[in-house]
Amino acid sequence: MNGVHHHRRRVIAHKQAGISVLDRMRRLQYLMPAMLSLLIIGIGVATLAKGRLGYINYHGLTVYAPFAIVVGLLGLLVTALRGNRSIH
Secondary structure, three states, X not given: OOOOOOOOOXXXXXXXXXXXXXXXXXXXXXXXXXXXXXXXXXXXXXXXXXXXXXXXXXXXXXXXXXXXXXXXXXXHHHHHHHXXXXXX
């Protein structure tokens, strides 16, 4: 063998295509509304945790924190229902 090492070529296993790109895009289109809903819920919960009932939004208006939590929960519910309908 003269000190030369010959390595066998490795056979690369090809993975089966599980989910198409379009299916991934359809699933991801619900990610942003869900994240926005969680952000709204988080702001409402953080405001209540500070002992306040409301916070001032970007436009200078007072937002009632429990209302923000309910709106965020409704947004999550709608996103979840739309996501389940389109995946199946």
